Amino acid sequence: MRKLDVRGAKCPMPIVKAKKEIDQMKPGEQLEVVSTDPGSLPDFRGWAQTAKTAILKEQRTESDPGGQEIYIHILERK
Amino acid sequence: MTNPSDEITVEQLLARIDRQEPVLLLDVRNEEEYGQWKIEGRQPVASTHVPYFDFVEDEIAATAKVPPHDGELIVVCAKGGSSAMVAEILRGSGRPAKNLDGGMIAYGEYLQPVDVPLDGADTGRFRLWQINRRGKGCLSYVIVSAGEAAVIDPSRNISVYERIAAGDKARISRVLETHVHADHVSGGPQLAALHGATYAVDPGADFELKLRADPLGDGERIDLGHVTIEVLHTPGHTPGSTCYLVSGRYLISGDTVFTNSVGRPDLGGHAADWARLLYRTLSEKLRSLPPETRVLPAHYAGVSEIGPDGVVSARLGDLRARLPEFRASSEQDFVDAMVRSVRTPPESYASIIRTNLGAAHPEAARMTEWELGKNECAAHPQH
Numbered sequence: 441m442r443k444l445d446v447r448g449a450k451c452p453m454p455i456v457k458a459k460k461e462i463d464q465m466k467p468g469e470q471l472e473v474v475s476t477d478p479g480s481l482p483d484f485r486g487w488a489q490t491a492k493t494a495i496l497k498e499q500r501t502e503s504d505p506g507g508q509e510i511y512i513h514i515l516e517r518k
Numbered sequence: 519m520t521n522p523s524d525e526i527t528v529e530q531l532l533a534r535i536d537r538q539e540p541v542l543l544l545d546v547r548n549e550e551e552y553g554q555w556k557i558e559g560r561q562p563v564a565s566t567h568v569p570y571f572d573f574v575e576d577e578i579a580a581t582a583k584v585p586p587h588d589g590e591l592i593v594v595c596a597k598g599g600s601s602a603m604v605a606e607i608l609r610g611s612g613r614p615a616k617n618l619d620g621g622m623i624a625y626g627e628y629l630q631p632v633d634v635p636l637d638g639a640d641t642g643r644f645r646l647w648q649i650n651r652r653g654k655g656c657l658s659y660v661i662v663s664a665g666e667a668a669v670i671d672p673s674r675n676i677s678v679y680e681r682i683a684a685g686d687k688a689r690i691s692r693v694l695e696t697h698v699h700a701d702h703v704s705g706g707p708q709l710a711a712l713h714g715a716t717y718a719v720d721p722g723a724d725f726e727l728k729l730r731a732d733p734l735g736d737g738e739r740i741d742l743g744h745v746t747i748e749v750l751h752t753p754g755h756t757p758g759s760t761c762y763l764v765s766g767r768y769l770i771s772g773d774t775v776f777t778n779s780v781g782r783p784d785l786g787g788h789a790a791d792w793a794r795l796l797y798r799t800l801s802e803k804l805r806s807l808p809p810e811t812r813v814l815p816a817h818y819a820g821v822s823e824i825g826p827d828g829v830v831s832a833r834l835g836d837l838r839a840r841l842p843e844f845r846a847s848s849e850q851d852f853v854d855a856m857v858r859s860v861r862t863p864p865e866s867y868a869s870i871i872r873t874n875l876g877a878a879h880p881e882a883a884r885m886t887e888w889e890l891g892k893n894e895c896a897a898h899p900q901h
Contacts, residue, residue: 450597450599451570451595451596451597451599451600452570452571452574452599452600452603453599455570455571455574456574456603459574459575479548479551479596482548482549482550482551483548483569483571485548486548486549486569486571487569487571487572487574487575490571490572490575490576491575492575492576
């Protein structure tokens with residue numbers, strides 16, 4: 441699975457970068473996006489509703505070793 | 519790069535809406551955030567919603583969703599980043615658009631000072647400023663007389679209070695809280711420390727204060743220049759709630775009474791006990807004040823409560839006649855009604871209370887996140 445680290449990036453960058461990455465991938469390939477912005481959860485859900493090239497497969501919240509909350513989005517190229 | 523003329527500040531935007539200049543707000547946040555909290559002006563404002571990720575996905579299709587409009591197009595998001603991108607896309611397609619600098623966070627933190635017109639006898643003896651935090655519906659106050667200033671219920675961004683005091687050539691000698699706030703982090707301790715002012719907050723029996731404060735007794739009189747401020751203990755919204763009666767006429771009422779409701783008594787988890795205290799405050803202490811007393815609260819729920827002079831206030835006599843909370847048939851009926859109206863407070867309120875008691879010291883970004891959205895301090899937000 442491809443990985444995209446957008447920790448520290450503020451919106452719109454997580455989605456701008458995820459779309460760029462997804463558009464270069466082959467259908468069926470997956471991308472894991474790691475963000476520190478809690479707003480990325482509803483934003484990725486909203487984007488996935490109209491996205492022509494991406495499907496949102498999964499979202500989860502974890503804590504990194506430093507105790508910082510991170511938000512993980514798994515996308516698949518349509 | 520962004521050109522300064524492509525940006526508009528919250529102050530400029532609200533001034534335009536209040537003057538009824540045509541503006542279309544394009545809100546580009548996600549649906550959830552847009553549904554919870556929007557920009558309001560004293561005049562109705564045209565607003566439309568197209569999320570920024572629609573522009574990331576397809577610029578042309580998203581641009582086509584923005585309806586034709588009169589006047590200026592202002593793009594709004596949470597922090598001002600996504601809206602700057604969208605405004606640039608729109609300008610690129612020939613639609614002049616400005617970005618709201620700082621987004622909804624700046625809207626929630628913006629403080630608008632309003633000079634309260636005083637009765638004839640008070641004019642020239644002191645000045646009373648109502649500082650309106652428009653995005654949250656929070657009100658704080660500055661009283662200035664003969665080179666001394668008292669600040670009541672300051673927000674975290676204290677520079678506006680310092681500017682007002684400096685403008686009126688006054689030293690901030692007192693910082694007073696009407697109660698331990700739950701909806702916003704107080705700037706009081708910092709403001710008092712920086713200016714060598716005394717700091718007064720009454721935590722009441724149910725809260726433990728972890729910072730230094732000088733308690734004020736019920737009925738105590740504070741002399742500030744040529745004006746007297748009387749301390750009135752008014753338990754109910756919190757057991758330590760206090761009102762300040764300025765020059766015998768202006769009641770800085772905190773969250774005890776608003777212009778369309780009273781303060782909810784359930785934020786400490788003791789709804790019935792605190793409601794009983796509130797009943798006694800409303801039926802005894804606030805009964806004894808003259809009807810022409812001008813109530814200046816710590817919150818309001820809607821822009822319709824802002825008067826033609828820009829001030830949120832009401833005559834106490836009118837409130838006693840109009841608000842159902844003043845007309846309960848018995849103490850028990852009042853308490854029952856209050857307990858029935860209990861609703862879950864925003865998650866952040868417990869953390870904000872801990873911070874205001876001095877028991878927690880969060881970083882600024884945390885506090886900004888906690889303070890998002892309008893206050894929810896009234897027993898019945900809408901009558």
